[in-house]
Amino acid sequence: MHKTDHRRIVCTACKHENEVERVYCHNCGEKLDRSLLPKVDETQDAEEKARAGRKVRKMMNPNRVNWLLSVRKFVLIILFGAVVAAVCLALQAPRNTPEAKSNRLPESEAGDVWEQMMTTKPAVRVTLKEDDINYYLRRTVKSKDEPMGTKFERAFAGFEPGLVAVTAERNAWGLPLYSSIKFKPVLADGKWTAPIAGVYFGRLAVHPSLGKVAPVTLGTLSKVFQREIQQVDRLAVIEPGQGVITFVTKPAQ
Numbered sequence: 174m175h176k177t178d179h180r181r182i183v184c185t186a187c188k189h190e191n192e193v194e195r196v197y198c199h200n201c202g203e204k205l206d207r208s209l210l211p212k213v214d215e216t217q218d219a220e221e222k223a224r225a226g227r228k229v230r231k232m233m234n235p236n237r238v239n240w241l242l243s244v245r246k247f248v249l250i251i252l253f254g255a256v257v258a259a260v261c262l263a264l265q266a267p268r269n270t271p272e273a274k275s276n277r278l279p280e281s282e283a284g285d286v287w288e289q290m291m292t293t294k295p296a297v298r299v300t301l302k303e304d305d306i307n308y309y310l311r312r313t314v315k316s317k318d319e320p321m322g323t324k325f326e327r328a329f330a331g332f333e334p335g336l337v338a339v340t341a342e343r344n345a346w347g348l349p350l351y352s353s354i355k356f357k358p359v360l361a362d363g364k365w366t367a368p369i370a371g372v373y374f375g376r377l378a379v380h381p382s383l384g385k386v387a388p389v390t391l392g393t394l395s396k397v398f399q400r401e402i403q404q405v406d407r408l409a410v411i412e413p414g415q416g417v418i419t420f421v422t423k424p425a426q
Contacts, residue, residue: 180211262377267340267351271307271329283309291404294425303416306330314397322346328394332413336370339394351375358411365405 181190182205189200197204283306290297307329317325324344331338340353355371372379395402405411410421 182207182210185209259377263375264348264350265376266349267331267338267353267373267376269331270340270351271304273311273327273342275308275311277304277308279305279308281305284313287401290420290422291407293422296409296422296424298410298419298421300417300419303330303332303418306418314394323350332418333415335413337367337413337418338371341394358413360409360411363406365408365411 180193182193182195183190184198184201184203185206186203187198187201189198191199191205193210195205196207280302283301286299286301290299310328310330314328316327322345326342326344326349328339328341331340336355336357338353338355340351343350343352351374353371353373354369355373356367357370359366359368369381372381407422408420409423410419412419412421
């Protein structure tokens, strides 16, 4: 690479600074005394040449190329491992998934309990167990075919302090797939809302912004329990606990 020479020759007649390659002064035409030309800093020039040489050798070093390939391969392996782990988690059943079939009878019939709550004028307090509600869901929500080659198999609920989880199990070409939404019941101005607190595919947690899958997860339930959903605002308290949920109704007017 060509290096620009920044030295100057000062004209003895007019003191004009001329470029190093000039023989006559650019200003007055006087012949320049080239013995006055400043000497090149040989030490600095040698250092610059050495630095440039090291840079070229580094760029041409085959070990450097191998190192870059190794880094790229390592990154690809990490990404591939992350994808495989995510897929494995997504295909696993959620923790505490109830049995699809069970001969255990419920301690209370959730449907009957709800009906009594809604028809009783005084305020009542009722606590239902997770197993009793899932028994009711198992009997009420039936399997049905859905688009894209999937079949809705069942829905089940899970409770933990402050949160309600609803899971839909579907069958896709013989493979069970689970999608879950976690809600946090909130009462505001006498109306119940259910902000999304978590979204899961199998055991894979995804960002709550993907709550747009809620209609897909809960679409069947919404159709089956339209009347119950409309009656929710009759409740003064919805209090999920570990494995149980408590309801307290408002006194009827």
